[in-house]
Amino acid sequence: MDSATLLARITDYASRPNPYPLYAELREAGPVVPQADGSYLIGTYHHIAALLHDPRMSADPRTRGEMTHKPPFLRLDDPEHHRLRTLAMRPFGPPHSPGRVDGMRGEIDRITEALLEPFEAGHQVDIVDDFAYPLPVTVICRLLGVPHEDEPLFRAWSDAIVAAADVRPDDESAEPDKGGDQARMELGGYLLNLAEQRRGKPGEDMLSAFVNEPDPALRLTPEELAETAVLLLIAGHETTVNLIANGALTFLRQPEQLDRLRREPELLPRAVEELLRYEPPVHMRERIPHADMDIAGTPVPRGVPVILALASGNRDPQRFPDPDRFDPARQDNQHLGFGSGIHACYGGPLARLEAYAALGALLPHLATASLVQDPPPYRQNAMLRGPRHLPVRL
Amino acid sequence: MAGDLKDGLIVIVGASLAGLRAAEALREEGFTGSLTVVGDEPHAPYDRPPLSKQVLLGQATADTLELPMRRDPDAEWRLGVRATGVDLLAKRVLLADGDSLPYDRLLIATGTRARPWPNPEEGALDGVFTLRTREDGAGLAERLAARPERVLVIGGGFTGSEIASACRELGLAVTVAERGPAPLVGALGGTLSKLAAVMQRNHGVDLRTGVTVTALNGNGAFTGAQLSDGSRVEADVCVVALGAIRNVEWLAESGLAAGPRGIACDAGCRAFTMYGIVTDDVFVAGDVSRFPHPLFGYQMLSLEHWGNAVEQAAVAAHNMVNPGPLQRPHLALPVFWSTQFGLNIKSVGVPTYSDHVVIAQGSLEARRLAMVYGYQGRVTAAVTVDMAKALDYYRHLIETAAPFPPPPGAQDRAIAADIAIPSAVPDPSVLSHGPTVALTGHLPDRRLTVV
C-alpha cells in the first residue's frame, strides 16, 4: 500500500488493537516517510533517538505557525522549557526534593491494596475502571493536592485536552479543535484556585509549594502555575493507566511469562521496562524543525510536523534483537517509552514505582483470571494508546 | 584455539578502577582460568573522583569509597605488593616481596600518581598535600574540617579547581595559583577558562594567574609560599595539584614502549614494545595507556578519565580472551565531567584538538551553555556547562566528523553562534596543571625517559 497514507492508517481507530504491522511497514519504507498531509513520519530507533536529542527540533506548536498561547513546558523549547521544568522539579525530585517520590511508596501500596480488596474469585472486573485508572489518579491528586472527590469534574476536562492533543493526519474538512483550549483554561483556573487557597497555609502538596515559593526569582506566574499543574495532572495519570492495563493484558496473553514473574518476582522491574518497550503508553510525539534539515538523506523543510513513532522505534530489529517478543528479562533495554533528550519524562521514577506496586499486587489475581474480550475495546487516542476497558473474569 | 584463550593464567597489575572492571569483564567473557590482581595500595579497589568533591565536604569519608563489584571476579588479590618488573620472555611479573607470577596474558593498569612538589623538603612540610589516594583524601579532609585560616592550591586544573570549590563551600579562605592565564585553560581553551576565572572570583577565591609558586615556607609546618611576582601567601594548608605522573617506572627494563606519557598500545589495547612492535600477550588499560584514535588523526591519546578506564578495561578484557578476528577496537570518545562552584561541566571529544570554538547554545551570562570545538572545519569536541542533556547531539556530530560550525536552527541558540573564535588552547608547558586529556603524537616511545 501507499506509504504516504501510513499515518492515516496508523491513527485509524481500526488499527488500535494492533498497530505493530504498520510500524514494520513504516520502518521498511523509511527512515523518513513523507505523508499525504505534508508531515513526515519516522519509525526507526536510531533516527528517532537522534532527533529527540537534536536541538533543531522544536516541541513548540508555534514553530509550525499555529497561533496559540504559551503551552506548558512539555511543548516549549529551551531556554523557557529548562526554566519551567527546573522550577517544576523543585518540589518533586532531586536535588531539592530527593525523597519525595520514594516517600510515596507506602501510600501507593495502601491505595493498591484498597483497590484490590473487592477482587474476589468468580467476579468479573474491569482492570481499567476498577484499578489501572483510579490508582494513578489518586496518587497524582495526593501529590498535587487536588481533592479526589473532584475527579468527575477534571476527568471531563482531561478527556477533552487529551483528545485535542492526539496525533491525527490533517483533515481539511474537520473543524479546528477548540474544545481542548477551553478545557485547558477551565482546568487551569480550577487548579490555580486550589493553589490560591493554600497561599499562606501550605500543606505538603506541590500546589502549596508552587504558590508559597518565597524567592521571587523561583516563582511561577499564575499562568505558568496553571499550565504546569494541568500538565502534571494529565501526564501523571493518562499514561500510567495505559502502562498498568497494557501490563495486565500482556501477562494474561502470555501465561508462561506470568508464571515466570510469579516465580521470579525480582524480575518485575525489568518486566516493567520491557512493557514500556513492548506496549508503550505513548506511541508518538510530534516535533517541528526550526531550520531546513536533511534527515537521513531526506530534505525536511522548517515548520512542518515530524511525527516520531516511539512505539515503532521500540520494535526496531536494528536496535532490539527479536523485538516482537515480550521478554521480561531483556538486557540492554534503552527503550523510548519515556522519550529521551531534554523532554525525557519528568515523572518516570513515580510511574515506575506505581507500576511495580500495581502489577506486583495484581500478579496473584491474574494467575487464575481470564480475558473476557480479546482484543479489548481501546481508547480513541492513537498517541496515548491503551485499552478503554479490560474486562477480566477472576 | 578460542577455547584455550578462555583458560590459562591472567595477571592484572593495578588494583583500581581499570583493574577491577577488567577482572569482572574477563569472567563475564567466560574466562575460567586463574586470575591474579596485584595492587600496591593495601585496599580493595576504590573510587577516586569523590576525593576532591564529597570527601572534602564531609559528605562521604575516604574509607567508604570501595567500588561496588558487578560480580565477584573470583580472583586472587595480592594487595599491598608492588610489581617491580616484567620479564616478557619468561612471561613473569616480578613482585617487590621477591615473588614472581607466571602469566599467559598480562594486563597493565597501573594508572597515575600525583605529581609531587619538586622540592622534596618543602613538599614534606606538615600541611602540604597532594590528592590521589584515599589516605591523601582523608588527611586533607581532616585538615579542612579543622578550619585552617587559608588554603593555598597550586595548579588550576580540574582537581585544583574542585578543591578550591570545596574550600569555598566550607567557608574557608582559599588562594589558587596558576601559571597559565586562567583556570582550566589547558583542558577547555580560552573562552571557557575565562568563565572559570569569573566563577572562582565570584565565589570568593583569591585567584592568581600568570604566576608560579617559587618556594614553600615553614619550619616543620607549612606557613606560606613565595610567588614569582614577589608576593607572599600566608596559609596553613597547601595542596599541590600539578597533574599526574604515569606509573611506568617499574617497566623501565621491560622492553615495552613505556614513557612519561604512558604505555603505548594499539586500538585493541595490545602494548607495543620499544621497537614499535605490537605484543599479543600484554594489554594496557586506564590512565596509564596511550592509544591511537581515528577521530583525532590516529594520534595517541593520553587520558585521565574515569569513563575511559571503564570502557578500555572492557575492551582489553574482551580481546584478552578472544582470537584476533573477534577482537574489538577501543573507539569510545573521551568523556569527562567535573562539578565545581555549583556548575556541572561535561566534555566529550578532545577540546584541545581544536582551532576554533562557537557557543552553540545558551550563553556565558546564563552560566548555561554548549561550546562546540572545531579543528580544520570539523567538529572535534563539545563542552556543556549545566546543559548535560545537550551532549549526546554533539557527541554524534563528533562521531560523524560533522562540519564545523554546527548547522543553524538550534533552540536556545546563542547570538554569537555563528561567530567562531580561536579556541586559544595554550601550549601545555606554560601551565602548572597538566591537562587531563592530551594528544601525544603518532609514535610509541622508544625508551623510557625517567621523569
Ligand SMILES: Cc1cc2nc3c(=O)[nH]c(=O)nc-3n(C[C@H](O)[C@H](O)[C@H](O)COP(=O)(O)OP(=O)(O)OC[C@H]3O[C@@H](n4cnc5c(N)ncnc54)[C@H](O)[C@@H]3O)c2cc1C
Ligand atoms: C581527586 C581526583 C578526582 C577525579 N575526578 C574525576 C572526575 O571528576 N571525572 C573523571 O572522569 N575522572 C576523575 N578522576 C580520574 C579517575 O579517577 C581516573 O581516571 C581513574 O582512577 C583511572 O583508573 P585506573 O585504574 O586507570 O588508574 P588508577 O586509579 O590510578 O589506579 C592504578 C592503581 O595501580 C596501582 N599501581 C601503580 N603502580 C603499581 C605497581 N608497580 N604495582 C602494583 N600496583 C601499582 C596504583 O597504586 C593504583 O592503585 C579523578 C582523579 C582524582 C585523583
Ligand code: HEM
Ligand atoms: C508510564 C507512565 C508514563 C509514561 C509512559 C510517560 C511518557 C512520557 C514521554 C514519552 C514523555 C516525552 C514527551 C516528548 O518527548 O514530547 C514524557 C514527558 C513528560 N512526562 Fe511522562 N510518562 C509517564 C508518567 C508520568 C508521570 C507519572 C508524570 C508526572 C508526575 C509525568 C510527567 C511528564 C512531564 C511533565 C513531561 C514533560 C517533560 C518535558 O517536556 O521536559 N509522566 N512522559
